[in-house]
Amino acid sequence: MADYLEAVKRTGGEPLELDYHRDHPDGVVTRTAGLLLTGGGDVDPTLYGEAPHETFQASEPGRDEYEIALIKAAVKAALPIFAICRGMQVLNVALGGTLVQDISTMVNGAAHHATPSTEPRFTIAHEVWVAKGSRLAALMAEKMDSDTCQVNSRHHQAVNKPAPGWEITGTAPDGVIEAMEHPGDVFRMAVQWHPENFWRTGEFRPLFEAFIDAARSKAV
Ligand code: MN
Numbered sequence: 001m002a003d004y005l006e007a008v009k010r011t012g013g014e015p016l017e018l019d020y021h022r023d024h025p026d027g028v029v030t031r032t033a034g035l036l037l038t039g040g041g042d043v044d045p046t047l048y049g050e051a052p053h054e055t056f057q058a059s060e061p062g063r064d065e066y067e068i069a070l071i072k073a074a075v076k077a078a079l080p081i082f083a084i085c086r087g088m089q090v091l092n093v094a095l096g097g098t099l100v101q102d103i104s105t106m107v108n109g110a111a112h113h114a115t116p117s118t119e120p121r122f123t124i125a126h127e128v129w130v131a132k133g134s135r136l137a138a139l140m141a142e143k144m145d146s147d148t149c150q151v152n153s154r155h156h157q158a159v160n161k162p163a164p165g166w167e168i169t170g171t172a173p174d175g176v177i178e179a180m181e182h183p184g185d186v187f188r189m190a191v192q193w194h195p196e197n198f199w200r201t202g203e204f205r206p207l208f209e210a211f212i213d214a215a216r217s218k219a220v
Helices: 002-010 025-031 063-076 086-094 135-140 205-218
Strands: 035-037 081-084 126-130 148-151 167-171 177-181 188-191
Touching: 002 205, 025 063, 035 063, 035 086, 063 081, 063 086, 081 086, 081 205, 086 188, 126 135, 126 177, 135 167, 135 177, 135 188, 135 205, 188 205
Parallel strands: 035 081, 081 188
Antiparallel strands: 126 148, 126 167, 167 177, 177 188
């Protein structure tokens, strides 16, 4: 959690950590200016109509339902959303998409997406091809080399069918979806890697800056 907080603070944001036993989604969206969704365990696949794969590892009890309600409330309130790792997955499920339940057994020629926790959290794992013309491409323009960026990777699931209206903006060499965004005026972006782990060196600072700027213009 420390890296999420640092990444937000270093770009001028004031993070408010939510307690899903205490903070009702409808109340949260009236007193915050943006929603950052963080990493964690697997989303219950019954929520998108599938039986659990043998590798399924549930999140904290109640977290799926809480975050799904929060995402729906945030969309309704037109809050800027930045979703990271599990955050991207739960956002996709909340808005009608599905997930690949286990990349290594379900994707042919899968890259190494599950860096062990013994490695530094900013260890580069694979590249991501960024879609031309996307918001992600515009934000990362100065940092990219030939439409690609190098990312870390600590996930065994990924987006399968994107939620309606969302566009795929980043893919790994094995085809795994690594980024998506919702076109339109409200900042809504999701990435499968962990940009927050790079707050010291700034590789993904433009993403946090854009999110915080969007939240600032939303705040009254
Ligand atoms: Mn990955």
